[in-house]
Amino acid sequence: MTVIQDTPAVSGFRPTRQHVGHAMKLLPLARYLPRHPLFLGLAxxxxxxxxxxxxxxxxxxxxxxxxxxxTARGQALRDKVQAARTRSDEPTGL
Structure with a gap:
């Protein structure tokens, strides 16, 4: 396991074979992005x-x-509609 030390930003970054390998594995995806923009949306x-x-x-x-x-406003509206329905026998349109 590699121990990561605190270094200033990216100034000392050196790509390794592992980084290049990961980038090469993602390269075919770049071919499909123009034809399938859904991949970009999913990302x-x-x-x-x-x-x-x-x-x-x-x-x-x-x-x-x-x-x-x-929640409080919904409950107040529900109570208001229920009160209107019980006061009259006519439908209120709700």
Whole structure:
């Protein structure tokens, strides 16, 4: 196993045979991208999904008040419709 040391950015990066081998394995994919742009879209969704998974606690904390507000508004609307239906025998159109 290789030990990675803290080095300044990319200044000391030297590609190894392993890096070149990985790049060569991905090269055929570049041929298919113009004909099948779905691959590029899937890669973008994968990157966004990975970032969302990493930040899921922060996203949940931010979204919780919005979800609670929407739940309260939905319940209020449901109660309002139920009250309107019980007050009259005519259909309300909902």
């Amino acid at each position: 973008a969704v994968g990157v966004v999904g990975a970032l969302a998974w990493r930040n899921r606690a922060k996203i949940a904390a931010t979204a919780r008040p919005l979800i609670d507000d929407a």
